[in-house]
Amino acid sequence: MRLSRYFLPVLKENPAEAQIVSHRYMLRAGMIKQQTAGIYSWLPLGFKVLRKLENIVHEEQQRAGHIPLLMPTLQSADLWRESGRYDDYGEEMLRITDRHGRDMLYGPTNEEVITDIFRAHVSSYKDLPLTLYHIQWKFRDEIRPRFGVMRGREFFMKDGYTFDLTKEDALHAYNRHLVSYLRTYERMGLQALPMRADSGPIGGDDTHEFLVLADTGESEVFYDNAVTDIRLGAREIDYDDKPQCQSIMEEFTALYARTDETHDEALFNQIPEARRRSARGIEVGQIFYFGTKYSEPMGATVQGPDGKPVPVHMGSHGIGVSRLVGAIIEASHDDKGIIWPEGVTPFHCGIVNLKQGDEDVDAACNQIYAALRAVGLDPLYDDRKERAGGKFATMDLIGLPWRITVGPRGLKNGVVELTSRRTGESVEMSAEEAVKKVAEIYQPHHEASPHWEPMAKRSFHTWM
């Protein structure tokens, strides 16, 4: 993409309404525009990041054997009357009446709809286990939407639903989700710690939330600092291997890590004092096992091996995809702007032309641009007639992890500059070397991005 032809409405001033850094930078970098309280348009740069996160979530869900589908945003109130949640859900549910006077709602979650699909089409234990998921817009009429996309009213969420014959199988589905979520967040360059949580309005026994530590987080958390040393890394995972998933779950949840709702002061105080931490965190996902809570009232049963009907054991598992855009920025920025991890960056590399209109500089930039695209990368070339200072400020604000700077003086010596956004370090090298270096960084299994795979092999919606 050439910046002169792109739509990147950056703001020079700090927007007064933004209280936290991710909201401020998302507005300033032209990623989102608020349309009304808690409801945003995703402008091209923001939309690109959102799609990248969506793709990672799809890839990791399907790697774990989970099956995508798409359920509607608008739902019938009758289904929610069956589960008993229509009255329970309260003011957060946006209730709508259609022209025939029928009660509808904008889905805040999808347990009822998925259970309805299940009971219509699945009747035998032989069809289990089954995990269906979608990534769809949700609406919750939050009393106080704030912090931009972090607590919106309309937000984009992955929600997956597991159906199993027995509790034991359902707990494997739970563990499988925990492992696939860890992998998902690590690919996004994030550490999200699973913490024992409270089940809230969905109800259930077993639940963990995934929290990204950040001072601006809305949740209060307590943990043993040793949990922050555990990484999934590039280890091979077989999602059908029950003992392996179980042992990874235990590895990540054995140490004390809880949100304030389940915090237990006595247990916490058993941790060596030097490792005790209380902090704030952003909830970016949650997994639940809730047994037969919906299958029983809604009649989602299968015929068991003995021919008798049994209600299925269910779980639901969510990732806050739109919230993650903000969470990643909270975890990765400096006073100049965003610093995207390689796995989610909207463009892989920026190209800054220091003397637009200079024949040699323009030609060198065009060559670099073409060479990056030829290796499957997606560069953003700032080809505007602007001062160097303004170009650097824009690149720093929008946070591309790598930048190649091309100017007349360097070119005379046969060099351009390759700059890391994270460290600020610049190295001079030939244009060919710079392209090669950037291509290497984005190679799969490179240490900076363990699970990154080259774009060239992928279409826009690779998961289809």
Ligand SMILES: Nc1ncnc2c1ncn2[C@@H]1O[C@H](COP(=O)(O)OP(=O)(O)O)[C@@H](O)[C@H]1O
């Ligand atoms: N108002 C919101 N705005 C943005 N993301 C949200 C919002 N509410 C929930 N999410 C995201 O969706 C994920 C799954 O939702 P859920 O666990 O049902 O939410 P909650 O715990 O807030 O009731 C959460 O972990 C969070 O990341």
Ligand SMILES: [Mg+2]
């Ligand atoms: Mg939650």
